[in-house]
Amino acid sequence: MTSTIWRDLTQTQLDWAYDQAQHATNMVEVLSRCAAHSDEARATLLKQGTLVQRMAYGPTAVEALDWYPSRAPHAPLVFFIHGGAWRRGLAKDYGMAAAWLLEHGAHVVVPDFSAVTDVNGDLLTMADQLQRALAFTARRAADMGADPARIHVVGHSSGAHLAACLASYNWAQLGLSKSPVHTLLCCSGMYELEPVSLSARSQYVKFTPKTLQDLSPQRHLHNFTMPVSLMCGEDESPEFKRQAREFAQALSDHGADLSFRWGAGLNHFEILETFAHPQGVMAQALLEQLQA
Numbered sequence: 001m002t003s004t005i006w007r008d009l010t011q012t013q014l015d016w017a018y019d020q021a022q023h024a025t026n027m028v029e030v031l032s033r034c035a036a037h038s039d040e041a042r043a044t045l046l047k048q049g050t051l052v053q054r055m056a057y058g059p060t061a062v063e064a065l066d067w068y069p070s071r072a073p074h075a076p077l078v079f080f081i082h083g084g085a086w087r088r089g090l091a092k093d094y095g096m097a098a099a100w101l102l103e104h105g106a107h108v109v110v111p112d113f114s115a116v117t118d119v120n121g122d123l124l125t126m127a128d129q130l131q132r133a134l135a136f137t138a139r140r141a142a143d144m145g146a147d148p149a150r151i152h153v154v155g156h157s158s159g160a161h162l163a164a165c166l167a168s169y170n171w172a173q174l175g176l177s178k179s180p181v182h183t184l185l186c187c188s189g190m191y192e193l194e195p196v197s198l199s200a201r202s203q204y205v206k207f208t209p210k211t212l213q214d215l216s217p218q219r220h221l222h223n224f225t226m227p228v229s230l231m232c233g234e235d236e237s238p239e240f241k242r243q244a245r246e247f248a249q250a251l252s253d254h255g256a257d258l259s260f261r262w263g264a265g266l267n268h269f270e271i272l273e274t275f276a277h278p279q280g281v282m283a284q285a286l287l288e289q290l291q292a
C-alpha cells in the first residue's frame with residue numbers, strides 16, 4: 001500500500017523533495033566525472049580494438065543507441081537507461097561501465113531518447129521510444145553474438161523509472177511473445193508518479209491520468225516476474241528514499257524475486273558513479289544479476 005505521507009507536505013517541501021540538486025551539492029562535479037569515466041572506457045576499448053557501434057532503432061535522429069559488443073559467444077547484454085530528470089543526458093556520457101562489463105563477457109547497450117521537454121512534456125513518448133529500443137536490441141542480439149534471453153535492464157534516477165516501466169509493459173503489443181527483461185536493476189528511481197505530478201516537475205511534464213496509470217510501475221506489480229534489484233543512496237532526498245522503500249515493500253508483498261540495498265553514505269549521483277568500476281555497490285548488484 002502506498003503511503004500518503006507526501007500529501008502532508010507543503011508545495012515548497014514537495015518541490016524540494018523532488019529536486020535532487022537540493023540534496024547533492026556536488027551534482028555537476030560527479031556527473032562530469034561520470035562522463036569522464038565514459039570517455040576513458042571508450043578509449044580503453046578502442047585500444048583493445050573494440051569500436052562502439054551506433055545503431056538506429058527508430059526514424060528520428062535521437063532514436064539511436066550505442067552498442068558496445070562483447071567478443072564472448074552467446075553473451076549476456078546490459079541495457080542501461082540514464083537519468084537526468086527526464087530532460088537531459090546523452091548515451092555517450094553513460095558508457096562508464098562498458099570496459100569492465102566487456103571484460104566480464106557482457107555486451108552493453110545505451111540508448112538515446114528524447115528529452116521530455118522536446119516532446120511537449122509527454123513521458124509516454126519517451127516510454128514508447130525505449131520500448132522500441134529494447135525490442136530492437138532483443139531482435140538484433142543473436143546477430144551481435146548476444147543472448148536475447150539474458151537482457152539485463154538497468155536504470156538510474158528517471159532512467160530507473162523508465163526501466164521499471166519497461167519491465168511492466170505488455171510486450172505482446174510489439175510482437176514479442178514475452179518480456180525481453182531478464183533481470184531489472186533500478187537505482188534511485190520513482191515508481192509512483194502521483195506525488196511527482198504534484199511537484200515542480202509538473203512545470204515541464206504533462207502528467208495526464210493515462211501517464212499516471214500507465215507509467216507508475218507500482219500499479220503494475222503483476223508484471224514483475226523477473227528478478228528485481230532495487231537500490232537507493234542513504235543520503236538522497238526523503239521522497240526518493242520513501243519511493244524506494246515502498247516499491248520494495250509492494251514487490252515483496254506481491255511475491256517478487258527481490259533484493260534491496262542502500263548505498264551507505266552516498267547521495268543520488270555518487271551512487272551512480274559506483275557503476276564505473278566493478279567494486280562499486282551498483283556494479284556489484286549487477287554482477288549478482290548477471291549470474292541469474
